[in-house]
Amino acid sequence: MSIITIERKVLEKNDEVARQNRALFADHGIFVLNMVSSPGAGKTSILERTLEELRDKLSIAVIEGDVQTDLDALRVAKYNVPAVQIVTSGGCHLEANLVREAISNLALDSIDLLIIENVGNLVCPSNYDLGEAMKVVVASTTEGDDKPLKYPAMFRNSSVLIINKIDLIPYIPCDLGVLKDNALRINPSLTVFEVSCTKKLGITPWCEWLLENTRQKPAS
Amino acid sequence: MHELSIAQNIIDIVGRYVPPAEQERVRKVTVRLGALAGVVPDSLAFCFTAIIHHTPLANAVMEMEHVPFTVACRSCNRTSATEPGIVLCPLCGSRDTEIMSGTELQVVSLEVDEPTPGAL
16 A cells, blocks of 8 residues: 555646636736626626727627526627627536637737626636636625625635625615625625616726726736 | 536646556556645545546545635734634734745645556
């Protein structure tokens, strides 16, 4: 009997492809976001509002990840931006190799900002680096103010928190202060935006932040 | 349900050290799981067993080392275990902390039988 010492990260293969993606994005000067949330929090709606506001200022492309259908890519395509749909056929998250295949359909030289909308799921996507500059987690007020405590890894691994559906606060038992405080207990360095996609509230500060960060193209 | 993909990645890593044809020799695969790794141990064990069934690796068991979530506080210079993901120092309440452990997701080691003398 002998012991073979390994000490390797289980997801090293994914991490290696993510590193290659990241290098490719850096070569082409593309700022890349990985948007994550539970299903129905409003990732696609935020994307639509963002495209409305920024499509004349930046060249934006979108990768949509869903378990089934290309409905989201069709929604986004109405804004005349390149959109690639990844259908995972049951898979609960995107992996770096799926993104690598998807970007082969995009003209990388002409893109400033690539937004990857992950599969709606607050657990699995947190483990899989796609090569993004940062993760943006969306939490909607209807999910309750304790969400960050229940799904800490996702809030820990994100750089930005967008709180959506703030127009519904008067009607539901969600305390915005508690929600933010819970998120900051998990990750004190989160940048927080509060928006309502249906009432078009708070979209401009988020888009200004995004515009500035895309133009700076911070090292990822 | 990403445990299936994680189990497959573990088995792929085993394959880099012991080729599939020799995997009957593998007795134990030890993995290290942090409390914030986002992996359900029972689910991972189930997926691992399902994948190795009827393969040369079927004799192997998976052992899990569970690592608690701990933070080191820069304000009071103490390290404590906390609820997974809560980075506040439980002793002084400071947010100026660093995660010391609890995010691990690693293959640690393999326990293998020696090759049978004379076997191909």
